[in-house]
Amino acid sequence: MTTRSIVVDDTDPRVQYSLGWFQDHGSQDTFGTFGPPYLSTLHGTTNGSLSFAFNGIKVSVIGTIDLGTPYPIFDCFLDNNNIGKAIGALSRENNLIICEKDRLVDGPHTLTVNATASNGQTFWFDSIRYVPSASVPLINEVIYVNPLDPALQYSNGWAQYFYGTANLVNMTRTFNSSVKFPFIGSSLSWYSLFPSGFPHSPTLGTYSVDDQNPVVFSLNSLAANSNTTLYNQEFFQTARYALGPHEITVTFLGNESTAPLSLNYLIIQNGTSALDNPSTVLTIPGPTLLPSSAKGKGDSTTDKSHTQGVIGGVVGAATVVIILSIAFYFIFNRRRRHKRHEQPNEGNSTAMIQPFCQFPGRRYVPVNHFHNTSVTASTRIAAVLHSVPTPVEAAMKASITSAPPPRSLSTELQSIGMYTADGPGQTSPINSLPTSIVHPPLMQRPLSALPRIPSENRPFPVPRPTQTVIHEDSGLRIPNFMAEDSSSNTIVEMPPLYTAN
Numbered sequence: 001m002t003t004r005s006i007v008v009d010d011t012d013p014r015v016q017y018s019l020g021w022f023q024d025h026g027s028q029d030t031f032g033t034f035g036p037p038y039l040s041t042l043h044g045t046t047n048g049s050l051s052f053a054f055n056g057i058k059v060s061v062i063g064t065i066d067l068g069t070p071y072p073i074f075d076c077f078l079d080n081n082n083i084g085k086a087i088g089a090l091s092r093e094n095n096l097i098i099c100e101k102d103r104l105v106d107g108p109h110t111l112t113v114n115a116t117a118s119n120g121q122t123f124w125f126d127s128i129r130y131v132p133s134a135s136v137p138l139i140n141e142v143i144y145v146n147p148l149d150p151a152l153q154y155s156n157g158w159a160q161y162f163y164g165t166a167n168l169v170n171m172t173r174t175f176n177s178s179v180k181f182p183f184i185g186s187s188l189s190w191y192s193l194f195p196s197g198f199p200h201s202p203t204l205g206t207y208s209v210d211d212q213n214p215v216v217f218s219l220n221s222l223a224a225n226s227n228t229t230l231y232n233q234e235f236f237q238t239a240r241y242a243l244g245p246h247e248i249t250v251t252f253l254g255n256e257s258t259a260p261l262s263l264n265y266l267i268i269q270n271g272t273s274a275l276d277n278p279s280t281v282l283t284i285p286g287p288t289l290l291p292s293s294a295k296g297k298g299d300s301t302t303d304k305s306h307t308q309g310v311i312g313g314v315v316g317a318a319t320v321v322i323i324l325s326i327a328f329y330f331i332f333n334r335r336r337r338h339k340r341h342e343q344p345n346e347g348n349s350t351a352m353i354q355p356f357c358q359f360p361g362r363r364y365v366p367v368n369h370f371h372n373t374s375v376t377a378s379t380r381i382a383a384v385l386h387s388v389p390t391p392v393e394a395a396m397k398a399s400i401t402s403a404p405p406p407r408s409l410s411t412e413l414q415s416i417g418m419y420t421a422d423g424p425g426q427t428s429p430i431n432s433l434p435t436s437i438v439h440p441p442l443m444q445r446p447l448s449a450l451p452r453i454p455s456e457n458r459p460f461p462v463p464r465p466t467q468t469v470i471h472e473d474s475g476l477r478i479p480n481f482m483a484e485d486s487s488s489n490t491i492v493e494m495p496p497l498y499t500a501n
Helices: 302-342 377-385 391-398 409-415
Strands: 005-009 021-025 041-045 047-065 073-078 093-101 107-116 123-132 141-145 158-163 167-172 178-185 187-194 203-209 215-219 230-237 244-252 261-263 265-270 466-470 490-494
Touching: 005 047, 041 047, 073 093, 093 230, 107 123, 141 178, 167 187, 178 187, 178 265, 187 244, 187 261, 215 230
Parallel strands: 466 490
Antiparallel strands: 005 123, 005 141, 021 041, 041 123, 047 093, 047 107, 047 123, 073 107, 141 265, 158 167, 167 261, 178 244, 187 230, 187 265, 203 215, 203 244
């Protein structure tokens, strides 16, 4: 089972240096055939030491050796135990494993490197790779993945090749062969070699992250007359994506007549630290292709912050609406209760105003009955005269045995100022009234036809002639009993007729 390693660059603050070290950037990139140092940075010394503490089961020290006379002297110690050297280069090279220790007890360890050099030579330290313990978090770490990692899903057409003693690669020469690799991180770099034993014709490949449009990269390989294999060559570096799970698909567009596509290792940026500019790539005309500097899906972390801002705004607005609704509810109820206390009789405000009535037993037509403008004055008078008598009035009428003949309705109306067609040359709407109203049934019957009651049983004296008075205003009426005598007419007072207003 293969394992992944963590890469610690020489610029990492976890590496502790003694006095006598200096930093270099780029001066050693072109030396040898093993490619430039990682991130093109080195720490050099002629007499110094460094230490690094870690938790893991394997550790390797990578550096650059200045070959000459005398050879730089260095020693590697793990937990104060010398672990020896691992130098195999016979010339000046970068990316050399200068010491290594495997099968460590899983737990904390301390690595120490002591180096001295003379005659103008320098000991160069590049990086440390170690296999971490399972408890070590990988956030903000750089992950090294070898070509046999089980997460790599190769299609048909791939084969394994060994170059030297430690450079295992997976290689393809089949058109459209591919490999998929899911990873968690923010960026990925592909490293391999240009072998000397295969065709050198340049060709192309593509990579696609999260099924986005493919990005094209070039395989320039070796010069036509070169017989030297080049190692640790960066084929491409993806754009920066949001830290999280992604999947990359790499496809070979060459064939057996072109340079092959191979994989030596992958470097995954599993943090948010800044990266160098990604490698320059070519684009194929036709479908829209993303340049290497283009952002991938979810590249900017501002997408998440924007979504969180929208959600926060919605929640805040909903909270404000709920608070305002509750406040409005209490204010509305308070005003309604206050208004109810101020106007306790508001429900009776529409009660009809009743006119003064001298005879409580007599029923009058409601005032709003006359509000209709189509009702004539004669209709109103007829409605008043057609009122229902009380039991006392009925008994009075029944007790009449002899009295002056009753006056007709026309005579009654003339007494109040209204004339019929028999009047002195004037015509009144009375002629247009129905017969049942002008001559009520009771008034059409002669008094002789009414039942007689013995005089000793008569409850009331025989009524005197009456005179009807219709008032034009309301108010308390005090009858003048002293002014009335037996010879005077009985005055019947009628209340004024009100309109609805």
